[in-house]
Amino acid sequence: MIEPKPVPIRERTRRLAQTELTSVAQDLFLAQGYEDTTVDQIAAAAGMSKRTFFRYFPSKDDLVIGKYDLFADRMAEALDARPEDEPVWQSLRRVFDITLDYVEDPHQRARNEAMEEIVRSTPQLHARYLEKMQRVQQLLIGRVATRLTGQDAPTSDPAPAAIVGAAFACMQAAHQAWSTSDKNEPFGRYLDRAMATIRVDETTRTL
Amino acid sequence: MIEPKPVPIRERTRRLAQTELTSVAQDLFLAQGYEDTTVDQIAAAAGMSKRTFFRYFPSKDDLVIGKYDLFADRMAEALDARPEDEPVWQSLRRVFDITLDYVEDPHQRARNEAMEEIVRSTPQLHARYLEKMQRVQQLLIGRVATRLTGQDAPTSDPAPAAIVGAAFACMQAAHQAWSTSDKNEPFGRYLDRAMATIRVDETTRTL
DNA sequence: GCGAAGTTGGCACTCAGTGCCATGTGAGGC
């Protein structure tokens, strides 16, 4: 007997409602801007009340920013999948490969880029985006620390955090450079270049 | 004839009111937490109306986070003061020296650390803090870019942003490690260690 | 003393977000 539904019905309708909300909200944001769109408007456009909206998203911000949570798990998994003896810097470079999500549909692609622009240009969203990224880094720092020391116990060595932070800075820099370019060159090339400017000392230090 | 007042009276009373507000607000935050303290309470404790509070600070967040703006200017100045031919990584290390503001009064010192803890543990404040730091980095990136290329024109080279971002990541990592330590060793030592794990390629690339 | 400019408080308003409750509605047990 096969297990028919590991994901229950309730959960699936819930996700359906969430994607629906996200979709109509994006339309509104792109048309009239993030701050000039009220939660009431979004809820009405999706055919529900404001009260119900907040049962699907904890805040208006999360409607936009929430997707970066999945991101965190995917990156942690990706790092775990790298071979133990690979240099950490190279592992991180490989982990960033998953950020290159190939969206085929050019329409959808344009939408995503427009939403990124909204996040970048809305201070409140940008702030929350940075905070999410910080959380992703925390996940990776623990893993890098165990790799470098071979121990699970967290030390007061700033090296793992420095390395992970530097890698993310490179990703950020590459993304910035790429998105303002003509986009003929692939993003991965920019990432390689950014990460090549930095060399990491992987020596284990016992403090 | 000497210029008697380059800073007009209005401006000084304004700053006085701001520091007064900051002081009473900190008392309240430390006593009952940031989120459980309303602007009305702060304003009342400082003997003014909520409406007037918002004439001194654009938001409740800025009361806590605003000081990091001065920070940005000081760091930009500090970088400009470094010799042209000094390696960039070393210049950045020197720039971070100004973050070690030696507060003699142990009472004031404890207060500052408690406020830092509030920022760290309040997601909304932490997010805004990260965004401020991002702005500081933008200021420095332009200067580093000119140093590396010798040109004023911004290029699409991700290297300057990567280097500055990596340096800030090191500072962040060092700060984290130091603040959870017993604080016998000075912060500067942690900073040295964090920044020593990373080596930077300062070769100019023309893209 | 007088007018202009700036400061303040109060009021009413918008919008995000929450607690509470009453009303659906679908699935399963009998």
Place this chain on the structure above:
DNA sequence: GCCTCACATGGCACTGAGTGCCAACTTCGC
């Protein structure tokens, strides 16, 4: 078919941040 339980929903009232507006007051130059 009917009943019940679990959950979803909407509505309402509320708090708290932040803003526009106006009327009263203070301060400063003349």
